[in-house]
Each structure stands twice: as structure tokens, then as C-alpha cells.
Amino acid sequence: MGRPPCCDKVGIKKGPWTPEEDIILVSYIQEHGPGNWRSVPINTGLMRCSKSCRLRWTNYLRPGIRRGNFTPHEEGIIVHLQSLLGNRWAAIASYLPQRTDNDIKNYWNTHLKKKLKKHQAIGAIFAPPPPSEPSIIPTTAGAGHVDLHHDMIVNPLPKGNSLRPASCSNTAEVSQLIARRSPFAATDGDSSSSSYASSMDNISRLLNGFMKSSPPQNDAADIKPSATDVNPSLSFNQYHMAGGTTLPAFNDMLPSPPPQQPALMEHRGYDEQQHQKGALSPIEKWLFEEAAEQVVDLMDLSDGCCSVPMMF
DNA sequence: AATATTGACAACCGCGGATGG
DNA sequence: CCCATCCGCGGTTGTCAATAT
Structure with a gap:
């Protein structure tokens, strides 16, 4: 018997994050703050393991990156x-x-x-x-x-x-940050494109709408x-x-x-x-x-x- | 044009420390 | 103390785009 997995592998989604998942995660963290990662997938309905949520936030969605x-x-x-x-x-x-x-x-x-x-x-x-x-x-x-x-x-x-x-x-500019930070967003000479990139505008709009309802x-x-x-x-x-x-x-x-x-x-x-x-x-x-x-x-x-x- | 190779980077995995019961 | 759980870290892998053949 080895170490138990960090989360139930069954039904856990892996691979690149979609804009929709990012929005859900950012929205949740905006409301509750980062931490207690165990509860994030449970409360958000994200089919992601807690570690994956934390990593996504820490490395890509966190403001200031x-x-x-x-x-x-x-x-x-x-x-x-x-x-x-x-x-x-x-x-x-x-x-x-x-x-x-x-x-x-x-x-x-x-x-x-x-x-x-x-x-x-x-x-x-x-x-x-x-x-x-x-x-x-x-x-x-x-x-x-x-x-x-x-x-x-x-x-x-x-x-x-x-x-x-x-x-x-x-987090007021998180959508902008996401757009800037996304590996798929065309920024600073990075002009790669993907389905994610094509959705960035939509994410920004969605997040802007979300942010308006967030406390300053x-x-x-x-x-x-x-x-x-x-x-x-x-x-x-x-x-x-x-x-x-x-x-x-x-x-x-x-x-x-x-x-x-x-x-x-x-x-x-x-x-x-x-x-x-x-x-x-x-x-x-x-x-x-x-x-x-x-x-x-x-x-x-x-x-x-x-x-x-x-x-x- | 098709295929192989390489490069870049996002994401995953497993380990170990911290913490609380 | 012991154990379970959570979390963070570093190593590694997977994937995709760019480039070479």
C-alpha cells in the first residue's frame, strides 16, 4: 500500500484548463480567498483535483504575475x-x-x-x-x-x-491579468493562438461582469x-x-x-x-x-x- | 506537402513538512 | 507521541507549435 492519492482520481479532469474553469475558479477565490483547496473543487463543482486548482491559481490566475x-x-x-x-x-x-x-x-x-x-x-x-x-x-x-x-x-x-x-x-483587473498572463494570449510578442486564446475576450467580459459585483x-x-x-x-x-x-x-x-x-x-x-x-x-x-x-x-x-x- | 524533430511551457506526480485532533 | 490531512515544493511528463528534413 502506497500513499493514498491526493484526491479521488475517478471523474477528475486533467489537462489544460478551459476559460470557463478559470472563471469558476477565479470567481470562487474572489469570494472566499485562496486556501482550503480541498474544498474548492467540492464547492465549485470543478472536476479538478485540489492540487490542480491551487497550481492553476498560483501559477496563472493569481494577480500580479x-x-x-x-x-x-x-x-x-x-x-x-x-x-x-x-x-x-x-x-x-x-x-x-x-x-x-x-x-x-x-x-x-x-x-x-x-x-x-x-x-x-x-x-x-x-x-x-x-x-x-x-x-x-x-x-x-x-x-x-x-x-x-x-x-x-x-x-x-x-x-x-x-x-x-x-x-x-x-482582483479588480483579474480578467485583464488573465488575458495578459494566459500562455495563449497574444502578449509581449507571444502571438500564439489556440481555442483558449480565441476565448480570451469572452473571459474578460465575463470576468469584468463578475468583478463589478465584487467588493472593491x-x-x-x-x-x-x-x-x-x-x-x-x-x-x-x-x-x-x-x-x-x-x-x-x-x-x-x-x-x-x-x-x-x-x-x-x-x-x-x-x-x-x-x-x-x-x-x-x-x-x-x-x-x-x-x-x-x-x-x-x-x-x-x-x-x-x-x-x-x-x-x- | 508530409513527416520527424525540437523547443517551450502547462500541468501532473510524489514526497515531505506543518498542523491539528 | 501518533496519525491523518492539507499544502507546498521540485522533478518530470505531456502536449502543442515551430522548425527542419
Whole structure:
């Protein structure tokens, strides 16, 4: 006897979500908030397993998510964090609050790993570190975070270590967000189409109608804090959420521990509190800061981004 | 034009931690 | 403590579109 299935497989629908299912799920969460996923399929009539509902919400329907078009700077962040943290995608995603762990993971597996491989073959930018220092060489499969990995074995981090700061919690623009975020929606150069895409307008209309009947909540624009919200200890994510156009020093990108994020808390959505469980362990933070000094040049390179893409 | 291959990413699966009775 | 349940995470698979042959 193995572990019992998370849900009754009989009658459970699998595969891509339809717009109608999305609407049902969003409507339900709008009313009840995320959480208690077990009850979601029961109460909504969705023929989906609770995990599937949670995943759909977390990765696609949740407001504040940006999809696709990773910037060179984001790539740099991911590469660096992956070298530090290994394949702890949730932790990495906590530094890029508009990105989901799944998205980052996919991007790593499909793009960055190849880029790094190619780059390492060329043997350019990343020189081997002194043997006695922690390696920050980005490598695939987490092989580059050996020292941290060792430390984590000795002093393991809690598994639920997401640091994900707030993303916008509004739902007033959820239809728009869905339209923007949908993998099938034509956005940001993504012009793929499908039956889903052809239905996006209908979803938007339906959701707009739904939202009108919903209690007012923070508007999407609210995720951009005012200038006074941008304080010196602002994390990278917060900074970008604040619409920053230039980057703070890498050390400043370190997120403050959850209690030090009052401004952020105000914008937190239902489930965002779930992501405040963990924080950097001392060793992790130390390594992060150590590595930050070495990576600043790299980050600067990518930050100029926009004109000088990172070369792997 | 038809078929095979590759790339991208959405979604699923299984494990393990957290929590409550 | 033990057990059951819920939830989140990371690895993996499935599917579809784009590209190559």
C-alpha cells in the first residue's frame, strides 16, 4: 500500500484548463480567498483535483504575475541565485515576486541551462574561484552551489522557505491579468493562438461582469508604491514593484525578513502570507552577501541590459 | 506537402513538512 | 507521541507549435 492519492482520481479532469474553469475558479477565490483547496473543487463543482486548482491559481490566475520575456537582469538574478541556492525555485522566485517558481524553473530548464552550458563551453565570463572560497559559478543542476549545499546539509533550511514578497492582491483587473498572463494570449510578442486564446475576450467580459459585483479592492496600480515607500532597505523585488528604473546595489536586493516589510504587508494578497514563512538562514545570507560582491559587475553588465545582454 | 524533430511551457506526480485532533 | 490531512515544493511528463528534413 502506497500513499493514498491526493484526491479521488475517478471523474477528475486533467489537462489544460478551459476559460470557463478559470472563471469558476477565479470567481470562487474572489469570494472566499485562496486556501482550503480541498474544498474548492467540492464547492465549485470543478472536476479538478485540489492540487490542480491551487497550481492553476498560483501559477496563472493569481494577480500580479508576469509571464515570459525574462529580462537579462532577471536572468542574471536567476543564474546567481541558482548557483547559491540550487534548484530551490520557490526561494528563487521569492526574489522575483512577479515570477512564479514554475515559470522560473521552466525558464531555467529550457533557456538558462543551455545558455550556461554554451557559455561554459566558451569558458568566458565566469572564471574559476579560488579553491578555498565558496563557488558562485553558475552551473547546471545545482552543481555549482557545492559549499552552500554542504552547509545546507549541516544546517538545512526549512523547506517552506518562500520569501516571496507581495504581489498585487487586487482582483479588480483579474480578467485583464488573465488575458495578459494566459500562455495563449497574444502578449509581449507571444502571438500564439489556440481555442483558449480565441476565448480570451469572452473571459474578460465575463470576468469584468463578475468583478463589478465584487467588493472593491486594491487596484493593480496599487502595487506600485509611492516614492515614499521606496526605502533604502527595499529589496530588489520591492524595488521593481515600485517601478524603479535603476538598480540598487546587489546587497540592497536582499529582502528584509518578513517582519521588516510593513509596507509590503499592506499589499499582500490572501495567499502571499503563505510565502512569508521562510527567511534566509545566516549562512545563506552570508554567502549571498559574499557572492554579491563578486557578482555586482555581472549584474551591472546585465543591468545595462538592455543594451548589453548577458552573454552566457 | 508530409513527416520527424525540437523547443517551450502547462500541468501532473510524489514526497515531505506543518498542523491539528 | 501518533496519525491523518492539507499544502507546498521540485522533478518530470505531456502536449502543442515551430522548425527542419
